[in-house]
Amino acid sequence: MMEAISPTYFVFLSLFIFCAGIAIIIIKRSAIFVLIGIELMLNAANLNLVYFSQYDPGMNGLMTSVFVVVLAAAEVAIALAILLNIFKHYKITDPDELTSLKN
Amino acid sequence: MIASILTYIFTAITIAPIVYILITKNVIRAVFSLAFSFLGLSGLYVLMNAEFMAVVQLLIYAGGIIVLMVFGLMLTKTTLNKGFITQHRSLFFGSLVSFLLFISLAALATRSGFKVGFTEHAGDPVAQIGQLFLTDFIIAFEVVAFLLLVALVGASYLAKKSGE
Amino acid sequence: MTLIKTIWPLIFILPLFSGIIGGLNSKQSLKLSNFGIGAGLLFSIILVWLLDEPLILEWKWLEGVSFGFSIDRLNAMLVLLVYLITLLVQVFSITYMEHDPDQGRYTAKLGFFAFSMVGLLMSNQLVTLFLFWELVGMSSYLLIGFWYQEAARSKAARQAFMINRVADAFLLLGVIQVFNNGYATSFTEILSSGNQWDGFTGLCFIIGAFGKSAQFPFYGWLTKAMAGPTPVSALIHAATMVTAGVYLLVRISPVLIEWNLQVIAIGGAVTAFMAAVAALTQFDIKKVLAYSTISQLGYMILGIGVGAYQASVFHLWTHAFFKAGLFLAAGSVIHYMHELDSSKDAQDMRNMGGLQKILPVTFYAFLICGLALSGLPFLSGFLSKEGILTGSWLWGQSTGNYLVPVLAFCTAGLTAFYIGRQILLVFFGSSSFTQKIIEPMLTIRVPLIFLAVSSLWFWNSLNPINPLGWFWNSYLFADLGATSAQHSILGVLIGSIGLSLAGLGVAYWLYRPEAELTQNFKNSKEPAQLVGKISFHGWYIEKFYDQIVLLFSKIVAGAGWFDKKVIDRFVDGMGVTGVVMAKVIGWFDQNIVDGLVNFMASISQLIGRFVTSFQSPKIQIQIGWLLLTLLVLLLWFQFLT
Numbered sequence: 001m002m003e004a005i006s007p008t009y010f011v012f013l014s015l016f017i018f019c020a021g022i023a024i025i026i027i028k029r030s031a032i033f034v035l036i037g038i039e040l041m042l043n044a045a046n047l048n049l050v051y052f053s054q055y056d057p058g059m060n061g062l063m064t065s066v067f068v069v070v071l072a073a074a075e076v077a078i079a080l081a082i083l084l085n086i087f088k089h090y091k092i093t094d095p096d097e098l099t100s101l102k103n
Numbered sequence: 104m105i106a107s108i109l110t111y112i113f114t115a116i117t118i119a120p121i122v123y124i125l126i127t128k129n130v131i132r133a134v135f136s137l138a139f140s141f142l143g144l145s146g147l148y149v150l151m152n153a154e155f156m157a158v159v160q161l162l163i164y165a166g167g168i169i170v171l172m173v174f175g176l177m178l179t180k181t182t183l184n185k186g187f188i189t190q191h192r193s194l195f196f197g198s199l200v201s202f203l204l205f206i207s208l209a210a211l212a213t214r215s216g217f218k219v220g221f222t223e224h225a226g227d228p229v230a231q232i233g234q235l236f237l238t239d240f241i242i243a244f245e246v247v248a249f250l251l252l253v254a255l256v257g258a259s260y261l262a263k264k265s266g267e
Numbered sequence: 268m269t270l271i272k273t274i275w276p277l278i279f280i281l282p283l284f285s286g287i288i289g290g291l292n293s294k295q296s297l298k299l300s301n302f303g304i305g306a307g308l309l310f311s312i313i314l315v316w317l318l319d320e321p322l323i324l325e326w327k328w329l330e331g332v333s334f335g336f337s338i339d340r341l342n343a344m345l346v347l348l349v350y351l352i353t354l355l356v357q358v359f360s361i362t363y364m365e366h367d368p369d370q371g372r373y374t375a376k377l378g379f380f381a382f383s384m385v386g387l388l389m390s391n392q393l394v395t396l397f398l399f400w401e402l403v404g405m406s407s408y409l410l411i412g413f414w415y416q417e418a419a420r421s422k423a424a425r426q427a428f429m430i431n432r433v434a435d436a437f438l439l440l441g442v443i444q445v446f447n448n449g450y451a452t453s454f455t456e457i458l459s460s461g462n463q464w465d466g467f468t469g470l471c472f473i474i475g476a477f478g479k480s481a482q483f484p485f486y487g488w489l490t491k492a493m494a495g496p497t498p499v500s501a502l503i504h505a506a507t508m509v510t511a512g513v514y515l516l517v518r519i520s521p522v523l524i525e526w527n528l529q530v531i532a533i534g535g536a537v538t539a540f541m542a543a544v545a546a547l548t549q550f551d552i553k554k555v556l557a558y559s560t561i562s563q564l565g566y567m568i569l570g571i572g573v574g575a576y577q578a579s580v581f582h583l584w585t586h587a588f589f590k591a592g593l594f595l596a597a598g599s600v601i602h603y604m605h606e607l608d609s610s611k612d613a614q615d616m617r618n619m620g621g622l623q624k625i626l627p628v629t630f631y632a633f634l635i636c637g638l639a640l641s642g643l644p645f646l647s648g649f650l651s652k653e654g655i656l657t658g659s660w661l662w663g664q665s666t667g668n669y670l671v672p673v674l675a676f677c678t679a680g681l682t683a684f685y686i687g688r689q690i691l692l693v694f695f696g697s698s699s700f701t702q703k704i705i706e707p708m709l710t711i712r713v714p715l716i717f718l719a720v721s722s723l724w725f726w727n728s729l730n731p732i733n734p735l736g737w738f739w740n741s742y743l744f745a746d747l748g749a750t751s752a753q754h755s756i757l758g759v760l761i762g763s764i765g766l767s768l769a770g771l772g773v774a775y776w777l778y779r780p781e782a783e784l785t786q787n788f789k790n791s792k793e794p795a796q797l798v799g800k801i802s803f804h805g806w807y808i809e810k811f812y813d814q815i816v817l818l819f820s821k822i823v824a825g826a827g828w829f830d831k832k833v834i835d836r837f838v839d840g841m842g843v844t845g846v847v848m849a850k851v852i853g854w855f856d857q858n859i860v861d862g863l864v865n866f867m868a869s870i871s872q873l874i875g876r877f878v879t880s881f882q883s884p885k886i887q888i889q890i891g892w893l894l895l896t897l898l899v900l901l902l903w904f905q906f907l908t
Contacts (some may be wrong), residue, residue, distance in 0.1 A: 005110055006173050007217040012209060013114060015224035019205040020121045026197030026891045030189040032130050032176055034135055034887070039168065040121065043144060050153045059231060062153055063240055066232075069163050071248050080175040081261035087179040094189075193888055200891045204898050211905055 010051045018044035031083050031095050035076060042072050110150055116143030130176055130187040138169045155229045270332070273315060275322055275833040276339060278314065278346065279385040281307040282353070286378015288299045289371065296374040300776065304357060304381065304512045308350040321455065323391060332446075336455055337391035340743050341580070345388045345514065349507050350590050353381045355714040356502040363498055363602055373413060380406035383509050388514065391453045393442045396515070400438060400479070403511060407503050411495040423494035430488035430812065434478015441471030454518050462522065466750025469527035470518055473534075479513025482568055486561045487808040493553040497601055500553060501594030505560050505586035513567045513583055517576050532662065536674040539565030543681035545805040547688070548794055551614050552597050553771045555689050558805065559640065560590055562678060566655050569675060575658025577744055581737050585639070585727065589648055592636035592718030598631040599711050600693065616692050617789050623694040630694045632715035637690050639722040642767045645731045647722050649763075652679065654735070657759050679763055683770025688778050692788060696780040696888035732760060749750035751783045786870050 021040035025035055046065040053061025086092070120136035120143075127133055141164045148157035176187065236244050285303020291298035312628060331776040338346070346495035359375060364370055364493060368536065383402035390396035412424030445452060451460045476482075481489040492504045503509075516531060521818035523531075546558035563586050570579035603626060604613035611618045623630045657676055665758045724731040727738060778785050794803050856864070 005107055008212060011212045011217065015205055015208050015212065016118065017121060019123055019201040019208075022170070022204060022894060023125060023197050024254040026200060026887050027125075027191050027194055028189060029192055030130055032172060032179075033189065034134055035135060035172065036124060039137065039164070040124075040140075043141070043164075046156075047147065049152055050148055050156050055151050059228070059235065062156060062228075062232065063235055065156060066159060067243060067247055070251055071160055073168060074251050075161055076171055077258040078254050078261070080171055083175060084178055084262050096237065101167035193885075193891070196888065196891055200895050200898075204894060206900055207902055211901070213903075 002080065007051070013045040014047040014051075016044075017041075017047065031079075031086075031094070035079055039072060039076070042068055106150060110147065113143045113146035113150065115142070116146065128188050128190065130189060131173070132187075134169060134172050134176065137172075138165050140171075141165045152228065155232050160196075271317055272322060272618060275314060276336065278307060278310050278322055278338075279336075279382055279389060282350075282378045282381035282385060284378075286375045286382065289378060290375030292371065294370070296371045297357055297364065299846075300374045301357050303322070303353065303378070304350060304354045304787040307381075307385075308347070308354055311343065311347040311350050314338065315340075318343050319892045320742045323455065325391070325453075328394075329651065332394055332452075333392055334395045335392035335503070336386075336395065337453075337455060341517070342375075342388045342514075344584075344743065345510075348587055349381060349384050349388065352502055352506045352587060353377065353592065355717060356498045356595070358710050359501075359714045360496075360498045364448065364496065365599055365818045376406060376413065376528065377499075377502070380410060380503060380508075384511075387511055391455060393445055393452050395444050396440060396634075397599075400437060400475075404428065404435065407492065407508055409501045410503060411492050413495055413499065420494040422555055423491040427488040427491040428811075430485055430491075431478055434475050434485055437471045437478070438475025441468055441475060441709050444468040444471060445518060450522075457519065457522055457694070463524050464519075464522045464527075466524055466527055467520075469523045471525075472515065472528065472529060473531055474642050476512030476515045477534060477568075478512070479515075479562045480509050480568060481538075481561050482512070482534055483541060484808065484811065486542060486799055487805065487812055489561055490554055490557045490805060493551070493557050497553065497594060497598030501598065504557065505590040505594050509560065509564055510567070510583050512572065513564065516571045517580060520571050520576055528572050528574070530572070532569055532671050533566030535565045535570070535572055536659070536671040536678075537565075538562070539569060539678040540674040540681075540804050543678045544802050546685040546802075548799055548802045550616050550791075552600065552616050552619070552689070552693065553594075553614055553842055555588070555616075555685060556593055556597060559593075559682065559686065563590065563640070564683065566652065566675070566678070567669060570655040570658055573658045573662035573671065575655055577737075577740060578651060578654025579660055580743065581654055581727075581739070584739070585722070586653045587634040587646035587667070588718055589639040589722040592632055592715065592722060593640065595711075595714055595718065596629045596633040596636065599626060599715065600633075602711075603629075616689070617791065619693045620696040620789070621694070621762065626694075626881065628712050628715055632696065632719040633818060634690060636722050637686045641686050641771060642679055642763060643771075644764060645724050647727050649726055649732070649767075650724060650728055650737070653732070653760065653763055654704075656763050657756055660756060660759050676762060676766060679846075680766040680770040683767040684774045687774025691774060691778040692785070697783055728796040754846070795869065834885075 018041050021037040021044065024037035028034065028037070031097065046068055049061035049065040050070070053059050053065075090097075117140050120140040123136045124133045124140075127136075141160055145157040145160040145165070148154070148160060281303050285300040285307075289300030292299055311586070318338065321337050321339035323335065323337040323458075325333050325337075327333045344805065357374075360377075361689045362375055367373065380403070383406050387399035387403050390399055408424050408428040411427055412421045415421040433570050445464070448468065449467065450462060450468070451457045451500060478485045489504055490511065492499055495504075520528070528861065540562035542558045542565060546562065548553050549555045549558065561581070567579040567582050567586070570576060570582065600619065600622060601613045603610070603622070604618065608782070635646070639646035642649045656672070656679065659672040659675045662668045776782070778788075794800055803808070
């Protein structure tokens with residue numbers, strides 16, 4: 001189905017998403033934004049995996065990307081729970097203002 | 104031909120929200136545009152013969168993770184009446200790093216010159232995935248299931264403990 | 268046999284398990300861990316019985332470096348010895364340590380020691396040997412400092428450890444030399460290749476072995492090591508660990524060149540003599556035994572140097588039994604003294620005397636083991652010492668160097684004297700204790716009786732005066748070929764017996780219960796005349812160590828002086844010149860270059876701000892730098908290599 005478009009196109013697309021994720025992680029002053037950036041980076045990796053796995057009869061890439069999605073879900077749940085705790089204690093969401101984890 | 108056009112459309116749907124996230128300072132808008140971006144991605148997955156992945160993307164990301172993030176946002180709303188607006192910092196540095204990384208990785212990708220031979224998958228991909236889960240990937244499958252369970256229980260415990 | 272071939276590595280895992288199990292349960296730990304050590308003992312007996320060819324286990328670590336263990340007849344026998352003594356010491360400790368709250372830690376440390384000692388004995392590769400060599404030193408340190416709450420004891424542990432470390436550095440150097448020069452790196456290959464080492468490599472190994480076996484000039488650490496519990500001294504600092512150096516030298520002696528062997532012979536003889544002299548005047552019951560251990564180790568080392576290494580191994584074997592017996596008996600005395608009156612120093616012989624009636628089993632054990640040490644016929648010590656003396660005499664005849672045999676014979680006489688003195692002072696004479704306490708439990712008696720009986724001659728050779736009749740000789744050295752003395756010499760035989768009897772006789776004459784010296788002994792002070800002082804302070808070896816430390820600190824201070832007086836002056840001078848220059852340039856600067864400088868300053872400020880952000884505590888910036896580094900590495904590997 002995809003004969004017309006070269007693989008480099010998708011590699012560039014996923015590169016763009018990845019680098020946008022990095023930029024978001026570095027620039028924004030909110031932990032939620034950092035999470036968004038991480039999700040974007042994971043999705044960039046997924047896009048690559050899924051694209052190349054359509055040429056692989058074993059579908060290893062596709063399987064890996066399913067696991068990536070599951071791990072991302074677990075990671076977001078834990079991260080938000082920690083964020084919630086931190087917020088309750090310190091009333092901050094900026095990761096840079098957080099300097100200690102003990103009370 | 105139609106596939107190519109659809110690819111470009113979905114690429115645009117994916118990229119435009121990401122650019123918006125980069126620009127905006129409003130967290131809640133960023134989260135919702137992230138959902139749009141994921142929609143575009145799942146469209147791309149459909150075009151790549153990965154319908155299962157597309158559905159997973161919609162269900163877990165657009166459905167689950169986005170909702171989770173919105174909840175997180177609501178619960179961590181600062182009392183200082185700042186709303187969901189945050190600030191940017193080290194704008195120059197961050198852009199520089201990511202831009203340089205993009206340029207150099209792109210250079211690498213161009214140099215490597217991918218060539219792919221096209222192979223059609225025989226049979227139903229979803230059925231194949233199901234079989235793979237229970238044969239080759241069984242250990243990873245079980246481990247990740249356990250991990251997810253532990254993570255979710257742990258998350259709810261962490262969130263609850265602070266409430267007491 | 269095939270089963271043994273598969274499971275033999277278990278033999279050095281067992282003590283570790285027993286230590287861990289003992290460490291977990293601190294109430295019953297010593298009793299529990301006896302099962303582990305007992306299993307190991309049984310296992311090693313089976314191994315000694317069934318072993319016909321060396322078993323080797325090896326795996327690669329890095330390119331050209333591998334870990335390896337092997338077991339042949341020599342180390343199977345020594346492993347058996349280690350297990351046997353460990354078991355006896357643990358049984359003894361059940362009573363000795365009964366009031367100590369930290370029995371779990373004690374057992375864990377003992378198990379760790381047994382593990383590392385067995386590992387050392389079974390190491391085939393030199394790297395593995397070095398590893399376990401260090402582990403043994405470490406566990407020795409842990410056990411010396413067992414009562415770490417007392418500052419003096421933990422300090423003694425540190426000192427002993429550091430002295431060992433100096434020698435270990437040389438051993439490491441030797442191992443590195445072996446790798447650099449491309450010699451065979453495992454004992455089996457060393458033996459089969461038959462290449463001689465160069466003298467420097469050999470010397471490094473010799474110094475390493477001298478350190479662990481407490482030879483001159485390293486023997487100071489062994490007296491420090493007496494700060495540990497007495498059963499530990501019996502196990503580590505008399506029977507097993509200190510013989511590691513002897514074992515190493517026996518293993519490598521075929522590849523050492525002539526002058527290396529001479530160094531070994533002379534070093535051993537000098538140490539044997541010096542330590543025997545130092546043992547003459549000590550008041551501490553354990554210190555006498557410590558110096559005696561050093562002296563006997565000197566004998567073993569000497570035996571290797573003169574080529575009589577069979578006799579050395581024989582002496583190692585017999586010495587382990589009678590010296591462990593002596594230490595355990597001393598432990599029993601100390602235990603009793605402590606129970607009786609904890610206000611006095613329980614180790615000081617001036618507080619003892621007349622213990623014969625109160626501790627009969629201890630007395631007979633001490634007597635038999637002590638006479639074995641002094642070298643009377645019908646006891647095991649005589650047989651093995653005779654072999655070494657014969658070897659040294661033959662060596663003297665063939666090389667014309669009579670220093671070694673003369674020192675060895677002097678030591679024989681001195682040994683008999685100081686052990687006779689100790690027996691008389693501790694067990695004979697008037698007793699200052701009136702109450703009659705029945706000797707402690709079975710757990711103290713059984714090891715003592717066992718060790719005393721083992722010191723009789725018939726366990727080793729049916730003929731009580733033939734040092735070559737050792738039962739193990741053909742078992743151990745059949746494939747090596749006999750190289751040491753083929754026959755005993757009548758003159759040496761008579762001389763050795765005569766010197767032992769003379770030493771004991773002099774001791775009896777000087778220290779018999781009614782003699783003047785004995786009467787005054789209880790109030791005696793440190794000796795005042797020169798010879799006595801040298802002996803009492805162990806040839807001032809600790810002063811010597813202190814001087815070395817002082818020397819180093821002086822070197823550092825000298826460097827400081829140089830820095831202050833010379834370099835600082837120079838810098839000051841440069842500074843003055845700089846000021847003058849600056850004044851001249853300042854004018855130029857102010858009037859002409861200023862604009863340019865301001866421009867440069869703003870640029871550097873910009874760069875400074877930029878560079879400051881490297882050190883940001885902010886986590887996001889750090890991620891940025893991380894990625895940038897990744898980028899640089901990526902580009903480097905892709906485009907520049």
